[in-house]
Amino acid sequence: MTYHxxxxxxxxxxxxxxxxxxxxxxxVLKHQGQHVLLFLDNCSSHKLDGLTLRYTDVHFLPSNTTSKIQPIDAGVIMSFKRHYRHSHVRLLLRYVEAGNRAEDLRMDILQTIRFIIQAWAWGEINPEVVRNCWWHTKILPDDVNVNLRNVSEDIRQNENLVLDELADALRDLNLSYPMQAEEFLYLPEENIVYKVPEDNKIIEELVYLFKNTDKKNMDLEEIDNSDEIPVISTSTAIASLETVRMFLLQQENAEEYVKLVGKIEKFFRVKKTNSLRQTDINAYFH
Structure with a gap:
């Protein structure tokens, strides 16, 4: 994942x-150079001027139709929000249960990225949900749509379960101004992702940037005021992994996960050995 x-x-x-x-x-890397068709809305920032795309064919959807025929608006975004918000509220609940105030929790960029990866790359959003959103828009040929229609009942139940757990977690927080799960998922200000500035605003921002070019500290470190994450030693990581292993050994049908912990531990120990070797080499030359 790349952050800008x-x-x-x-x-x-x-x-x-x-x-x-x-x-x-x-x-090129993931699809061996097969051509893909990419649907985009007519956002003013979606400009292809001067670009040469070798394997991506871009098709812009008609204006004022994206909410009806764009698959990502047909349920993909909402499924992502369910899982992302679920992770966020679970973190908040653990924070409060540890004796802290909910309003004191500070989410940094790294934690946000972890939640995004957890939802997409770790399979929380089922591919079947995405396929169903394509069928719902009716923009694909009929012979393709036939294969997309059947979303299993297990998938539907899982999506509903996530929503129910989100509602339970919000209730358990006992917030001063409680929100329903649906309110938490539909925040209007989140829909503002671009803006066409007026000419005078562009000039003002350019002047501001010009005046501040010598201020080297105007970067993400100044914007992100979250606490610095301490460096965790390999020994600490291995000890924590032992706690996870003991937990899994107390569970039923967890053999595969115990094996995965073993693989992770092997990776940690290799890192530790390499670190010790590097330390010895540095000591030799100094």
Whole structure:
């Protein structure tokens, strides 16, 4: 996952062009150079001027239709929000149960990225849900749609279970201003992802940037005021892993997970050995 930002958290043309070029590159790596068709809405920042995409064909959807025919708006975003918010509230609940105040929890960028990866790369969002969203839009040929229609009852139940657990966690927090799960998922301000600035605003921002070019500290370190994460030693990581192993050994049908812990421990010990060797080499030359 690649992280980019701008000061106002909007999608701008330069970020979009970097993203789509990387997308085209990933097509080569993951799909052996097969051509893909990418549907995009007509956001003003979605400009392809000056770009050469080798394996990505871009098709822009008609204006004012994205909420009806764009698959990502047909349920993909909502499924992602369910899982992301679920992880967020579980973290918040653990924080409160440890004796802290909910409003004191500070989410840093790294934690946010971890939740995103957990939802997408670790399979929390089932591919069947994504396929069903394509069928729901009716934009694919009928012979393709036939194979997408049947979403298993297990998948539906899992999505509903996540929503129920989210509602339970919100209730357990006992917040001063409680929210329903649906309210928590539908925050209107989250839909603002781009803006077309007026000419005078562009000039003001350029002047501001010009005046502050010598301020070297105007970067993410200044924006992200979260606590610095302490460096965890290999020995501490191995000891923590032993706690996980003991927990799994007390569970039923956890043999495969115990094996995975063994693989992780092997990786930790190799890292520790390599670190000791590097220390010995440095000591020799000094």
């Amino acid at each position: 930002n701008n000061a106002k958290a909007w999608m701008i043309t330069s970020l979009f062009q970097e993203w789509i070029q990387e997308f085209d590159h990933q097509v």
